[in-house]
Amino acid sequence: MILNILLYALLIICLFICAIVMYFALIWIYLLAASLFVSMKKEYKKPSRFWYKNYILAIKTICLQCKVHIHADGLEKLPENTHFMFVSNHRSNFDNIVQGVVLKKEHIAFVSKPENFKIPLARKYIWRNMFLPIERNNVRESAKTIIKAVNYLKDDYFSIGIFPEGTRSKDCTLLPFKPGCFKIAEKSGHPIVVCAIKGTENIHKNFPWKKTDVYCSIVEVISPEQIKTMNTIEISDRVRNLINAKLEAN
Numbered sequence: 001m002i003l004n005i006l007l008y009a010l011l012i013i014c015l016f017i018c019a020i021v022m023y024f025a026l027i028w029i030y031l032l033a034a035s036l037f038v039s040m041k042k043e044y045k046k047p048s049r050f051w052y053k054n055y056i057l058a059i060k061t062i063c064l065q066c067k068v069h070i071h072a073d074g075l076e077k078l079p080e081n082t083h084f085m086f087v088s089n090h091r092s093n094f095d096n097i098v099q100g101v102v103l104k105k106e107h108i109a110f111v112s113k114p115e116n117f118k119i120p121l122a123r124k125y126i127w128r129n130m131f132l133p134i135e136r137n138n139v140r141e142s143a144k145t146i147i148k149a150v151n152y153l154k155d156d157y158f159s160i161g162i163f164p165e166g167t168r169s170k171d172c173t174l175l176p177f178k179p180g181c182f183k184i185a186e187k188s189g190h191p192i193v194v195c196a197i198k199g200t201e202n203i204h205k206n207f208p209w210k211k212t213d214v215y216c217s218i219v220e221v222i223s224p225e226q227i228k229t230m231n232t233i234e235i236s237d238r239v240r241n242l243i244n245a246k247l248e249a250n
Helices: 002-035 049-065 095-102 114-118 122-128 139-154 179-188 200-206 224-228 232-249
Strands: 068-073 085-088 108-112 159-162 192-198 212-222
Touching: 002 049, 002 122, 049 068, 049 095, 049 122, 068 095, 085 095, 085 179, 095 108, 095 192, 095 212, 108 114, 108 139, 114 122, 139 159, 139 179, 159 179, 179 224, 179 232, 192 232, 200 212, 212 232
Parallel strands: 068 212, 085 159, 085 192, 108 159
Antiparallel strands: 192 212
16 A cells, blocks of 8 residues: 555656656747747847747746746836836846846846857847847947947837946956946936846856745936936946945845
């Protein structure tokens, strides 16, 4: 009797595991098949709700598979009925994935390094959702990206996400900011949403056995009226101080 119960329990566990594996497999098969309809040679002019929903499906699936437990706060501060420039500290390649899940209703296209547009499958989704590659060491090309981001905000296509540090902080200390990126908010006349993120640096260490707690906080929103009273260096300093204070408080 006891042996039969153990066998039934083992069977149920096996079926449950198989169901989970099948669920994730079907999602990735669908996303892979859908990506075949995205051309990296085509420059897309307008966002697509269909492709944005697929992108959200992909990043939600990544968070589930990596056992990411997201703690979000400050969402009530988000501006209503307008897009914005979203800025955050940068600790991990998971940062914009987690932030995309937290702000899934906002449609944010991130400014990202060119290497990310070479990642299999991911490149198709970020390209179709009009993420912007930026050549950090090429001033002229960087300026073109900034202008394009400004125009997307002016045309009210979506919000623009950027990491002012310009690269990941490997030791999780806040790196110096690049003030030039704040021209996006200055020239577009849109607010800046300031975010502090913590914990994403542990996801790759904990995967696949342990869950990872990630903390994503909307610290403050700087209005267009406030932005007009400051230059980009002053804006950069204020944003950096806000993020640093939040990270130290945690």
